Amino acid sequence: MDDVFKALADATRRELLDRLFEKNGQALGELCEKLAMTRQAVTKHLKVLEDANLVAVRWNGREKLHYLNxxxxxxxxxxxxxxxxxxxxxxxxxxxxxxxxxxxx
CATH class of the missing domain: 1.20.5 (Single alpha-helices involved in coiled-coils or other helix-helix interfaces)
Incomplete structure (x- = not known):
């Protein structure tokens, strides 16, 4: 549960969760839209969310789709x-x- 609190403590990660709530199953490119940060920074935030089990991923070919859990x-x-x-x-x-x-x- 500590990982969940850590993940939720960051405003960017909460925004990513909100965006997945609005439209589940987004690729990295979609999630990066309207965020003033690099793809690498968004990837790091998504990794924290994945580690906390707040985001699940599914590969569709070469595309990694992110889903809210x-x-x-x-x-x-x-x-x-x-x-x-x-x-x-x-x-x-x-x-x-x-x-x-x-x-x-």
């Missing part, structure tokens, strides 16, 4: 968030969003 995140939610009252946390999150929205106005 939500199981480790679900396990974290069950262990760390599930034991709290989700209803109260949801209300607090909505209040936070509302107050932040008012601050932007």
């Amino acid at each position: 939500p199981v480790p995140i679900h396990e974290i939610a069950e262990r760390w968030i599930g034991k709290f009252e989700l209803g109260r946390l949801r209300i607090l999150a909505e209040l936070k969003d509302e107050l932040e929205g008012e601050a932007d106005s």
